[in-house]
Amino acid sequence: MKQPIQPPGTAPxxxxxxxxxxxxxxxxxxxxxxxxxxRIALIESGRVxxxxxxxxxxxxxxxxxxxxxxxxxPDLIVQPYRADEDARAFEPxxxxxxxxxxxxxxxxxxxxxxxxRGPAQFYGSEEEAAxxxxxxxxxxxxxxxxxxxxxxxxTAEQAARSPQPQRIGIVPAGDAATFLxxxxxxxxxxxxxxxxxxxxxxxxxxxxxxLPAELVLDRFGDPGARLHSLAGGRDSRPVxxxxxxxxxxxxxxxxxxxxxxxxxxxxVRATADAFIRSLTDTKLVCTAVLVQLESANGELSERSxxxxxxxxxxxxxxRVRWQLQGGSTETGLSAPIGRVRLIPEAIDSIGNHEEGxxxxxxxxxxxxxxxxxxxMLGRTAxxxxxxxxGRAPADRMTLVPWGDRxxxxxxxxxPWPGRLPDPAPATVFEPPRPITVFAASGAEVAVDDRxxxxxxxxxxxxxxxxxxxxxxxxxxxxxxRWWDPDAASRVSRFQLVDASGVAWLLSLEHGHxxxxxxxx
Amino acid sequence: MSxxxxxxxxxxxxxxxxxxxxxxxxxxxxxxxLDSRDLPTNPxxxxxxxxxxxxxGSAYSVERSATLLMALLAPxxxxxxxxxxVGVPEFGVEAAAGFGIDLDRLAxxxxxxxxxxxxTAAIADVMGIVVTRPPQKASDGSIARLAARLRQRGTTLxxxxxxxxxxxxxxxxxxxxxxxxxxxxxxxxRQATVIVSSSTGRPRRARLWLPDAGxxxxxxxxxxxxxxxxxxxxxxxxxxxxx
Numbered sequence: 210m211k212q213p214i215q216p217p218g219t220a221p222x223x224x225x226x227x228x229x230x231x232x233x234x235x236x237x238x239x240x241x242x243x244x245x246x247x248r249i250a251l252i253e254s255g256r257v258x259x260x261x262x263x264x265x266x267x268x269x270x271x272x273x274x275x276x277x278x279x280x281x282x283p284d285l286i287v288q289p290y291r292a293d294e295d296a297r298a299f300e301p302x303x304x305x306x307x308x309x310x311x312x313x314x315x316x317x318x319x320x321x322x323x324x325x326r327g328p329a330q331f332y333g334s335e336e337e338a339a340x341x342x343x344x345x346x347x348x349x350x351x352x353x354x355x356x357x358x359x360x361x362x363x364t365a366e367q368a369a370r371s372p373q374p375q376r377i378g379i380v381p382a383g384d385a386a387t388f389l390x391x392x393x394x395x396x397x398x399x400x401x402x403x404x405x406x407x408x409x410x411x412x413x414x415x416x417x418x419x420l421p422a423e424l425v426l427d428r429f430g431d432p433g434a435r436l437h438s439l440a441g442g443r444d445s446r447p448v449x450x451x452x453x454x455x456x457x458x459x460x461x462x463x464x465x466x467x468x469x470x471x472x473x474x475x476x477v478r479a480t481a482d483a484f485i486r487s488l489t490d491t492k493l494v495c496t497a498v499l500v501q502l503e504s505a506n507g508e509l510s511e512r513s514x515x516x517x518x519x520x521x522x523x524x525x526x527x528r529v530r531w532q533l534q535g536g537s538t539e540t541g542l543s544a545p546i547g548r549v550r551l552i553p554e555a556i557d558s559i560g561n562h563e564e565g566x567x568x569x570x571x572x573x574x575x576x577x578x579x580x581x582x583x584x585m586l587g588r589t590a591x592x593x594x595x596x597x598x599g600r601a602p603a604d605r606m607t608l609v610p611w612g613d614r615x616x617x618x619x620x621x622x623x624p625w626p627g628r629l630p631d632p633a634p635a636t637v638f639e640p641p642r643p644i645t646v647f648a649a650s651g652a653e654v655a656v657d658d659r660x661x662x663x664x665x666x667x668x669x670x671x672x673x674x675x676x677x678x679x680x681x682x683x684x685x686x687x688x689x690r691w692w693d694p695d696a697a698s699r700v701s702r703f704q705l706v707d708a709s710g711v712a713w714l715l716s717l718e719h720g721h722x723x724x725x726x727x728x729x
Numbered sequence: 730m731s732x733x734x735x736x737x738x739x740x741x742x743x744x745x746x747x748x749x750x751x752x753x754x755x756x757x758x759x760x761x762x763l764d765s766r767d768l769p770t771n772p773x774x775x776x777x778x779x780x781x782x783x784x785x786g787s788a789y790s791v792e793r794s795a796t797l798l799m800a801l802l803a804p805x806x807x808x809x810x811x812x813x814x815v816g817v818p819e820f821g822v823e824a825a826a827g828f829g830i831d832l833d834r835l836a837x838x839x840x841x842x843x844x845x846x847x848x849t850a851a852i853a854d855v856m857g858i859v860v861t862r863p864p865q866k867a868s869d870g871s872i873a874r875l876a877a878r879l880r881q882r883g884t885t886l887x888x889x890x891x892x893x894x895x896x897x898x899x900x901x902x903x904x905x906x907x908x909x910x911x912x913x914x915x916x917x918x919r920q921a922t923v924i925v926s927s928s929t930g931r932p933r934r935a936r937l938w939l940p941d942a943g944x945x946x947x948x949x950x951x952x953x954x955x956x957x958x959x960x961x962x963x964x965x966x967x968x969x970x971x972x
Contacts, residue, residue, distance in 0.1 A: 575811055578855040579836055582848050592837045594822040606822045611836060630915055632940055633823035635795035665912060680909045682916075704916050710904030712916050726821065728916060729794050729901075 221361035221444045223382060225325035225335070227306070227342060228369040229354040232319025233259040236298035237288050245352070250278055251290035258290040292318075302349060304453070309345045310338070312450030322362050324448045339377045360385040361444025367392060385442025390415025397436050402429060414440040455491055459484035459551045466505035466545030474530040477549050481525040484551045489559065494519035497555035500532050504544035513554050515614035524612065525551060527580070531588045579611045588612075597621050600628045600687055601700075602637045602714065602726045627687050629702070634714050634726030641723035644671045644715060646678075646705070656701045656717055660686045669707055669715075671724065676707040684717065753781050768805045768857070768885060773948045777925040777933040779897050785857075785883040788876065790895040795821065796828075796939055797899055797923065798887060800946040802858060803829035805885075810834070810857030815849050816841050817862050817889060827944045846871050853884040862889040869893070897927040901939070908942075918942045920949045 229235060233251050238261075243249060248264040250257045257273045267282035279285055295318040303321060306313050310328040315321045328338035339356040346354045357369030359380035367389060368378035380388045392414045394403045411417050418441035426434040438445065461480040467473045488495050496519050502510040514528040529549060579591050589610045597607035598619035605628070609615050646654045648664030655663040666678045683703030690696040702725070703715045712728035767782035774797075775782050783789070783801065791798045795817075802825070806812050811834045814820050818839035826832055836856070841848040845864055853859045853875070867875075876894050879886050888895065901921045908917030921939045926932035936949045 572811075572855070574855045575836075578851050582838060582851055585844055585847065585851075586838070586841065590838055590840065592839065594825075594832050594835060594837060596823050596826055596832070602821065602823060608822075608837065630917070631827060631942075632916065632918075632944060633821060633827055635799055635821045635824040636819045637821040637823075638819050662912075680906065680911060682909050682912060682914050704909060706906050706909060706916075710901075710906070710921070712904075712906055712909075712919075727795075727819075728906075728919070729796060 221364070221385070221442070222447060223325040223329070223335070223358065223360060224362050224365040224448055225323045225328065225339060225342065226316075226357045226359075226362060226365035226369050227321050227323070227346065227354060228357065228366065229302070229319045229346070229351050231259060231261060232299065233290060233295050234261045235351060236295045236318065239298050239350075240294050241288065243286065247286055248282055248284060249286040249288065250275075250282075251288055253290040295319075302346060302351060303451075305345050305349055306342065307453055309341060312448065314448050314450055316362070320366065322365065322448045324450070325358055335379060336377060339379070343376060359388065360442060361439075362446050362448065363439045363444040364389060364442050367396065385444075386415075386418060387442075389440060389442050390418070394440070397440065399432070399436060402433060402436060418442075455487075457484075457487060457491070457493075457553050457556070459487070460548060462548050463546060466547040468545035470530055470533045473533055473546050473549065474526055477529050477551075478522070478526050480549065481522040481529070481551065484525065484553075485520065485522040488553065488556065492559045493553075493556045494559050494561075495553040495556050496520070497553070498525060498528060499552040499554045500525075500529055501548075501550040501552065502529075502532060502546055503548040503550070505547045506544050508544060515555075515616070516612065517614050519557070527583075527612075534587070576612075583611060595621075598623050598625055600625055600689065601716075602629065602634055603639050603641075605633075606637065606639075627685070629714070632728070634712075634728045636727040636729055638724055638726060641716065641725045642671065644669060644713075644722050644724040646670075646703075646715065646717075646722050653722075654717075655720065656684050656686075660684055660701065666703070666705065669705060669713070676709060678705055679708050679710075680706040683715075766883065768810065769808050770804050771800050771946050773935065773937050773946055774800060774899075774923060774925075777899075777923060777935055779925075779927045779929055783885055784896065785885055786880040787896040788879065788886040788888060788892055788894050790888040790890060790892040790898045792890065792898065792900045794899075794901045794921075795819075795889075796824070796919075797901055798860065798889065799825050799828040799830060800939060801887065801899070802860070803946075805858060806830040806834055811836070811855070812858045812860065813838070813852035813856045815852060815859060815861040816845050816864060817860060820860075828940065828946075829944070846875065849886075850875055850878055853879055853886065854882055856884065858885045858887060860887045860889065863892075897925050900924050900926075902934075904939075 234249055237243070237249060237251055238245060238247065246263050248261060248267060250260040250264055250269055252258060252275050255275055257269060257271055257275065257278050259271065260269045264282055264285055269278045269282050269285065275287065279287070299315065299318040303313055303315055306321065306323070310323055312324050313321050325335055325338065329335040332338040332341055335358050339358060342356055343354065355369045355376045355378070357365040357367065357378045359365040359368045360382055364380055364385040368380045371378045390413060394406045394411060394414060394417055397403055406417060411420070417437065420437065422434065422437060425437040459480050461477060463473070463476060467476060485495070497513055497515045498520055499511065499513045510532060512532050516524065533546070583591050591611040592608040593611055595607045595609065595615045597605055597617045598621045599605045604619065607615060607617055646666045647668045647670065648654050649667040650664060652664065654666045657663070662684060666681050668675050669678055681703060684701035686701050688699045690698065698718065701717045703717070704712060705715055706712045713724055714726040714728070716723050716725050766785045768785060770783040783805070791801070802812055807829045812830065813836045815838045820837060822832065825835065836852070838848055838852070845861065846867060849859055849861045872893060891898070902924055904919055904921040906916055906919045908914050918941045919939055920936060922934050922936050923939070924932050924934045938945065938947050938949050940946055
């Protein structure tokens, strides 16, 4: 038979494929320390992405709307789906498999493929090798994983997923097409193609594979031809083993545990040096580091620190110290620290971070001086500003501790209708100051629910001084985040010029006047 | 700057201008020493300052106006000078960016507490301009030490409030806002009289747009402004408001 895309001589190789069902759920349970039988659903863009078996028993399934899922299972634990968490949790599994058999190709979190020839020879048979693999994975506490062995990755995955009580599905060499033939075309994972095939009366992979290859190529192009050869059990994808990544994490154990911040910071210095040196040796720099502190009584404090450029060893030590201090400048700890672990969360090629001939980024001297001020007053005392999103002037100021990367709470690029027109006030009170605005009649000026003003403002009084109002504008109603009872705010803003020529931005919230900012 | 002591009160204004111009030229010739280089500042304000520029290593005080402060800071910051702001938690960042202050070269220490002098000194060591507001009256000794440090490092200190060793004191008077009426419009621009008083010579004043509708600070025409009562709001329309 003619095979349009597969060159002769590349018969599919035997592949052993490990599938951990519901991996995103297992990953979430392991990351967040939940109970293994918890009813948990992972949500992506408002819909269930994955759910645990116990939740599935209550009727929750993939693709369900969050509200619908919660209605079906009221005690559902809902977590956002995070692909990075998923991949990170799979890493120990891959490492464990690599210890038992060489050449693992991670296909996606929860699924990996191994060339089966070597392990089959080493352990005696394919089934024996699969048992070893399952033993290894079970030892890691990953329940109910399954193994499929067949010609090619696609067939092996279908073998692993085949609904049968045994956890190992083996399709003998050359039987791939026969095995796949009764399966429905929908498993091909191409909605447009499978929909069309069904309308054409092609329901099973066997029927699809029976179509002439040239005609499929003509009608569906290369992607269709590839799926056609998959359906015929001719998966030409080879297993490409990953190169195990270098171990870049660094950790230090303190025995006995240390109970002073400066002791820990001193103790971690050599580790930080080694950590940065090992990164530099692999021509990498670290732009975000995850610091894990384990106290003697088992508490784990974990925080990720971002750097605007890349970390040096001294800066890593600083981050450890700041995390220990937890914002305060005291040196005592609630529990002695037994273990510090440094994990590079984001790395980049060192070539992208080489300083230019005349230097780049802020001057070293400035960095040192500001770091010194930070050591005097605490990390959050030295701030670099950026303009964020929002409507109130105070909301639009994003202040980031020196040495951290700017992360906007509110997107600055959005239009933010209802924000104040230029010029912005030069003085922004944080928190706002109390002030009172009176009408000519002597009554306090009020705004009703529809934005109607009780009387025009005539005098403004802050503290002991009272000034005549020379000009004013407003009220501008802003009803923000009404859906969130904690963050909701319903404010009427005014601009007001007093008799001395100073302009104010005032807000009236729940009958109280506040001076938000001053144009001075 | 002892040469300002010879500033005489000449009769006609024209002669006065000429004398001032000559004095300025003499000052500029004198101030070519290494320790008194100039920082680029807004020309409209620089014209009023003693020596015609913001000088490195000197202290200035600005009273009651953050806008005036930002107008002073913007050109040096845009030209690459780092600015540190110590003890001013209400510094409006958006206005600062609007005036042209480069936020990448701006560091804020909003609450230095009782260590403000040490923090100011530490920042003055490395940054071109330090803005500070003394929380309490500093001792003469510490002020002198700070002044020596500023001179040595060539750092300009701008104090919000009074400062004993300031080169000049900048204040605002007679703000008149444009664009806002009685119950309508919004603030768009302002004219104000900037008064610069220094120990050497009489106060100089100028009517400036602070800012104009495009965040620019420039002179508001050449008309001399005395104590004329300028209108607070230029737009006055009949009030139409539903009570």
